[in-house]
Amino acid sequence: MDIVIRVFKNIFVAMAYFLLNSLRLAKIKKGTNTRIYYNVFVKEPQNISIGDNTFINNGCFLWGAPEGKIVIGNDVLFGPSVKLIASNHGTSRDDLIRKNPWYDGDIIIEDDVWIGANTVILKGVKIGKGSVIAAGAIVNKDVAPYTIVGGIPARKLKDRV
Numbered sequence: 016m017d018i019v020i021r022v023f024k025n026i027f028v029a030m031a032y033f034l035l036n037s038l039r040l041a042k043i044k045k046g047t048n049t050r051i052y053y054n055v056f057v058k059e060p061q062n063i064s065i066g067d068n069t070f071i072n073n074g075c076f077l078w079g080a081p082e083g084k085i086v087i088g089n090d091v092l093f094g095p096s097v098k099l100i101a102s103n104h105g106t107s108r109d110d111l112i113r114k115n116p117w118y119d120g121d122i123i124i125e126d127d128v129w130i131g132a133n134t135v136i137l138k139g140v141k142i143g144k145g146s147v148i149a150a151g152a153i154v155n156k157d158v159a160p161y162t163i164v165g166g167i168p169a170r171k172l173k174d175r176v
Contacts, residue, residue, distance in 0.1 A: 041060075043057065046065060046068070046089065049067060055073075056077070066087060072092075084101065086123045088127075088144070090126055091127070100122075120140075126144050130142075131151070131165075135154065143159050145160055150165075
């Protein structure tokens, strides 16, 4: 009997999570023909806007912040499990880590950008028009337009021609 109760509890929790996340997804400002996969996690959806013809893939994570907006342009493609994090925790040794302040910053992704699977883009970053971010990159600095970057931390690999 204990197993039956656990199964029903897990089903209930999964359904509640899905419904609450669906409500958060509905609060995002998005353009026409933009598709967001059903299991994309969203935080602070009121601070997220997405242009036209953009696809946010399976398992992505859009972590907006109270003072950190996420602005995604038109014709942007996200690979699976991309993470945009518009906030970071302080690291001062004057206090416990958990008591350090949060620092928010905008993330701006311009038009015609392709972001590869498992990429992480951190606060304060602007990704220029036509750029490509290689899978698995961690982007902590701005990316110039029509540039292909990759690695940890991301660095320029070549220009897009």
